[in-house]
Amino acid sequence: xxxxxxxxxxxxxxxxxxxxxxxxxxxxxxxxxxxxxxxxxxxxxxxxxxxxxxxxxxxxxxxxxxxxxxxxxxxxxxxxxxxxxxxxxxxxxxxxxxxxxxxxxxxxxxxxxxxxxxxxxxxxxxxxxxxxxxxxxxxxxxxxxxxxxxxxxxxxxxxxxxxxxxxxxxxxxxxxxxxxxxxxxxxxxxxxxxxxxxxxxxxxxxxxxxxxxxxxxxxxxxxxxxxxxxxxxxxxxxxxxxxxxxxxxxxxxxxxxxxxxxxxxxxxxxxxxxxxxxxxxxxxxxxxxxxxxxxxxxxxxxxxxxxxxxxxxxxxxxxxxxxxxxxxxxxxxxxxxxx
Amino acid sequence: xxxxxxxxxxxxxxxxxxxxxxxxxxxxxxxxxxxxxxxxxxxxxxxxxxxxxxxxxxxxxxxxxxxxxxxxxxxxxxxxxxxxxxxxxxxxxxxxxxxxxxxxxxxxxxxxxxxxx
Numbered sequence: 001x002x003x004x005x006x007x008x009x010x011x012x013x014x015x016x017x018x019x020x021x022x023x024x025x026x027x028x029x030x031x032x033x034x035x036x037x038x039x040x041x042x043x044x045x046x047x048x049x050x051x052x053x054x055x056x057x058x059x060x061x062x063x064x065x066x067x068x069x070x071x072x073x074x075x076x077x078x079x080x081x082x083x084x085x086x087x088x089x090x091x092x093x094x095x096x097x098x099x100x101x102x103x104x105x106x107x108x109x110x111x112x113x114x115x116x117x118x119x120x121x122x123x124x125x126x127x128x129x130x131x132x133x134x135x136x137x138x139x140x141x142x143x144x145x146x147x148x149x150x151x152x153x154x155x156x157x158x159x160x161x162x163x164x165x166x167x168x169x170x171x172x173x174x175x176x177x178x179x180x181x182x183x184x185x186x187x188x189x190x191x192x193x194x195x196x197x198x199x200x201x202x203x204x205x206x207x208x209x210x211x212x213x214x215x216x217x218x219x220x221x222x223x224x225x226x227x228x229x230x231x232x233x234x235x236x237x238x239x240x241x242x243x244x245x246x247x248x249x250x251x252x253x254x255x256x257x258x259x260x261x262x263x264x265x266x267x268x269x270x271x272x273x274x275x276x277x278x279x280x281x282x283x284x285x286x287x288x289x290x291x292x293x294x295x296x297x298x299x300x301x302x303x304x305x306x307x308x309x310x311x312x313x314x315x316x317x318x319x320x321x322x323x324x325x326x327x328x329x330x331x332x333x334x335x336x337x338x339x
Numbered sequence: 340x341x342x343x344x345x346x347x348x349x350x351x352x353x354x355x356x357x358x359x360x361x362x363x364x365x366x367x368x369x370x371x372x373x374x375x376x377x378x379x380x381x382x383x384x385x386x387x388x389x390x391x392x393x394x395x396x397x398x399x400x401x402x403x404x405x406x407x408x409x410x411x412x413x414x415x416x417x418x419x420x421x422x423x424x425x426x427x428x429x430x431x432x433x434x435x436x437x438x439x440x441x442x443x444x445x446x447x448x449x450x451x452x453x454x455x456x
Contacts, residue, residue: 016341024348032356074360077369082377083389094357098350105349124349125342132416133346153391154379162398169405176412183419242380247364251357312455315401319453323408324444327437330415337422338430 036066076246088151096144096255160239171220177326195274202273226306264295
């Protein structure tokens with residue numbers, strides 16, 4: 001017992017410990033800093049897609065708008081309706097943000113470089129089971145939504161919570177199975193190994209079907225349109241977070257946008273070759289950021305292009321089309337790999 | 340172990356930020372609840388019954404199906420990582436495994452377990 005604890009604290013005595021800790025803090029702060037930028041990008045792009053301007057008054061190009069909004073939300077009254085379960089009501093948004101941030105800890109976004117004789121890797125933590133860790137922790141995010149739906153004691157919220165749990169577990173299968181065909185090709189769950197094995201060509205060219213399936217499941221997992229059934233505004237008035245106000249409401253959005261960044265990073269790592277730039281004269285980190293930015297724009301593009309699916313269609317689509325396609329793709333990949 | 344320590348640093352930083360956000364909004368926000376404000380929102384209609392009631396059994400069946408299939412996926416992960424060593428043996432094993440899974444899948448589909456109405 002004590003040995004385990006000592007082994008766990010052992011890195012404290014190491015020089016790399018300080019670097020790792022600073023890195024972790026910087027990554028979390030940067031990640032949360034991306035959220036207002038992403039909100040701004042989404043609102044501006046949506047504006048353009050719908051032939052209007054979008055927010056453009058606060059600050060240059062309206063960039064101050066999301067910052068002003070979040071400060072406003074901080075000063076709003078926090079209303080907890082009387083029949084709600086107080087503890088779970090507070091816990092739900094915390095779970096959503098917590099899982100979103102911790103999931104990102106294993107995402108690498110560049111090669112390691114050396115400063116003052118210390119090797120610094122551009123990742124929070126480099127573990128061998130990186131991909132499994134991502135699936136395990138991001139899967140816990142469902143609890144946040146279910147708890148929000150249950151604790152609100154509101155019919156819309158309950159419906160949204162139920163829908164989101166059923167949707168997310170259904171599409172988690174597709175997510176896991178389509179990533180599996182990439183794992184068969186590389187034989188490693190380490191995300192850095194995955195990128196290294198795409199040095200010559202990205203897996204999207206080898207595994208186009210897996211890429212499409214993974215991306216669809218990724219959009220569904222992050223509850224983005226056209227799969228935003230849990231929060232369907234017109235039917236469920238925001239679903240599981242109907243009763244939330246102020247900062248707790250904003251925390252659900254923080255979670256959603258951080259998840260979007262994580263999912264885009266994951267697609268980039270698995271299928272688009274991570275930070276490999278394939279002959280283009282780009283810094284690795286810029287190549288990675290460019291790919292992630294492109295995918296984020298695709299997320300927003302999808303939202304402004306497709307209408308929302310009907311719930312029964314969504315479930316049958318996941319179970320009857322995506323799941324068999326995943327298994328088929330996996331088998332074909334394994335047969336080609338072995339023979 | 341070191342790398343997992345950094346993950347726990349992430350967790351701690353996340354907890355601090357969450358705590359700060361919740362605390363700040365409690366301190367900064369006004370607080371004047373009224374009975375009307377504290378009833379559940381139902382588009383202006385006064386709620387007649389508790390929200391927690393019966394819900395469609397579909398959600399429970401989907402959850403059960405998920406558990407079955409997810410465990411199958413869990414078995415496939417070590418197989419996928421070790422396929423290099425297992426070679427043909429591993430492939431045949433997995434074909435048999437997926438075939439058995441496929442029988443169950445076709446059965447569920449045939450019995451209407453995947454329909455939603």
